[in-house]
Amino acid sequence: MSIEKTVVAINGDGIGREIVEAARRVVDKAVVKDNIVICWAEHKAGGEAIDAYGKPLPQSTIDACKKAEAVLLGAVGGPKWDSVAPAIRPEKAILGLRKELGLFCNLRPVRIFKALQEYSPLKPELVQDVDFVIVRELTGGIYFGERSEASGEGPNEKAWDKETYHRYEIERIIDIAIDTAKKRKGKVTSVDKANVLASSRLWRTVAQEKATANSAVTFDYLYVDNTAMQLVVNPGQFDVIVTTNLFGDILSDEGAVVSGSLGLLPSASIGTGTALYEPIHGSAPDIAGKGIANPLGTILSAAMMCRYSLGASKAADAIEAAVEAALTAGYRTGDIYKDGMKRVNTEGMTEAVLQYI
């Protein structure tokens, strides 16, 4: 008899439904290898929850996520909700879920598929060794600090956001970076802005203490501006990058295009509660509803879900190998298309992956 696992599926907005449906098909086929069957529970968050319930993150969605084995999320947000009050923006759904589920760590692996070396905006020789993980702090910093929307008038109108980090928040994320590095090439790059920000100086102090206590791992320390530059001149130097919430958000979009397209990069958000898996890109309103989005970032996020939350390691390996095989066979969505390749839409890419599982 198969083991049943409940996964909450949150489609969200824009291309969300298209890419989550693609990933669900792939997972359903792959988990058979681990004798597992998925019970998908659809719940709303983001813009579609605002439309249905007047708020981006209904309590029923939070409760369902807390009870599930994992959450798979597409993306939220879009121009339709750009003028809603800041407190109920669609993006609040993601931030709220991260906080409610205690997901203080976001793992964003960046690797270059052999078949896509020519697709990076960087020269192929610069990207051939790219294989690193961004370990992004996810429930602290400026994202969750006090803020004040614009007030006052004329040139004195002002708005502010506050960045705060506690020692415990830095310690636990650096610990994850160290554990991650131990299973990889053993190198951690801690990224901050310690030449300017007090919160970054505490970050660096804690990172240095952790480095001293963990001699099996080598540490280096970079400012975020230098890191942004190093990511395009020598991305192959990185193994594990650990950084704050805001810096990690920015650097991971940069890392994604180094690998060829934003549509390729998966992520896992982990911590004390149910883990959440989502591609790093957004709802792509410019291509939503056309059926042409690249589903691979979501499919690869689902592979991480199989490995870390569902105990389905055969499925995880099979999905990753199938993605590699589909790319090697020349299947390309528009964002990674070049002449001579097999141009497919979202469904075509999903079928291509499915045939190799």
Ligand SMILES: NC(=O)c1ccc[n+]([C@@H]2O[C@H](COP(=O)([O-])OP(=O)(O)OC[C@H]3O[C@@H](n4cnc5c(N)ncnc54)[C@H](O)[C@@H]3O)[C@@H](O)[C@H]2O)c1
């Ligand atoms: N996790 C999330 O839910 C998440 C993440 C980032 C942005 N957003 C939200 O998404 C909305 C749009 O944001 P944006 O336009 O700045 O970023 P975006 O990531 O949605 O899109 C940026 C560009 O990348 C392209 N793109 C993104 N994903 C793609 C895919 N899978 N296949 C092919 N092309 C893809 C888009 O077409 C667009 O040209 C905003 O409301 C933003 O807040 C949500």
Ligand SMILES: CC(C)[C@H](C(=O)O)[C@@H](O)C(=O)O
């Ligand atoms: C949508 C937004 C809140 C989110 C973030 O900034 O964390 C997104 O950009 C991401 O990278 O997951």
Ligand SMILES: [Mg+2]
């Ligand atoms: Mg982002």
